[in-house]
Amino acid sequence: MTGKKKMSIDCFHCMSRKQSLMGTLKDEELACMNEHKSSVNYKKGQTLFYEGTRPMGLFCINGGKVKVFKMGSQGKEQIIRLAKPGEFLGYRALLGEEFYAASATVIEDANICFIPKFDFLEILNRNPNFYKNIVQSICHELGVLEDRFSDLAQKSVRERLAANLLMLKESYGMEGDDSTLIDIALSREDLANIVGTATETVIRLLSEFKKDGLILFEGKRIRVLDAKALAKEADFYA
Amino acid sequence: MTGKKKMSIDCFHCMSRKQSLMGTLKDEELACMNEHKSSVNYKKGQTLFYEGTRPMGLFCINGGKVKVFKMGSQGKEQIIRLAKPGEFLGYRALLGEEFYAASATVIEDANICFIPKFDFLEILNRNPNFYKNIVQSICHELGVLEDRFSDLAQKSVRERLAANLLMLKESYGMEGDDSTLIDIALSREDLANIVGTATETVIRLLSEFKKDGLILFEGKRIRVLDAKALAKEADFYA
DNA sequence: CGAAACCTTGATATACTTCAAGTTGAGTGG
């Protein structure tokens, strides 16, 4: 039943499965996924899908990192979300039966599986719990975006940068001992496009935070030295 | 089967049902809703639910208008969404099994039905099509918010005000002949809290738009005179 | 009728953007 794949790991042994929404899939369903999926290696800069196109299936990140963004009228990207191993991409458009509202581009070399729309929907229909988890996840995402929307409208750039650094630390902090190092290689421009500001402004504010001992640069990565002070900068207690 | 209610219209005769997501409900399910719902009249300024509380059921707007907003740390509201007759409120939190992420307050006297969580979920489980429609609606909302998020980050206040006026015209323009009149009584402060700016700035920009013949004030309402020019101001073609 | 909420206009301050120029760093080919 479980056909051997040459190049790619099968879903049963996929490292990122456990943390993903696939946790609730039964063996049979996982086998179905496994048979219909294809796995591709992407280089940094390659694009998974473009805003305005029709979704053909679901992306599942096995390794690497991806940014999801919209293009503004002056050609400036606004990053809506980052995705890491274990996360799905494209299910909003799939379930909403709409075109992609944003584009997705790889920011760290990635291995990503693709499950055709039909097979994904099949599994969804056969497994109410899986469906329920996906719906919950979408609802949660909507709530998170409402938060960020509100912050974007009301907080200063400095506050937003601080808040986003903390958020990044939560999502991309390394395991255990080194949890203060934000393990994602974002360019200053990407960071600016997350925060919603100009690249130069991010650079200036980062160097202020550094001067004040709140953060530190380690290569292309940022280490959070004083999370509490950052939270204060972010106006989390006010 | 269809028990008579004294004060409130039953769901079968509800004027707002047709435009709502309930369109797909079967008679039997509608009867179930009808039996378990309660209907309340709210005055402007009254609150349906508060951010951070646990959702107990679904709100369904029969008449009137509601704003959904988050409170910022300086006590300034950020309006996430407006809701009008036929629309549901609170289903994101319900399906996501989370607390409310925002508060909801009546801005025009309203008549609103409430379906307890249990009964709503029952109906949802019994009617896959209904469920599917709700999910689609949430997905769509997420897409819309992504758009607005991106605009908030990249457009100027002037552009956003213009864009929001057009959006309001689409949603609250009157039927047929008078489609250019935005039929919702928003205070300048509310409008500012939609656009994400200061009240004074909205006032100044509105009076500029008026001076330039793009809009007109009719009582507390705004009429859009030149939608095309507004779209230009909103940077829709750029 | 009076108080409170809402609206408007003006003056001032500033956080942030934009433009410009220089530096560093990464990747490529000879």
Added chain:
DNA sequence: CCACTCAACTTGAAGTATATCAAGGTTTCG
């Protein structure tokens, strides 16, 4: 391995959109 190139990063100076503060006018409503 070095030189070359292009992109990413950084700092400075100047301009501006927008927030903030203040005060007066207007509507609403009990």
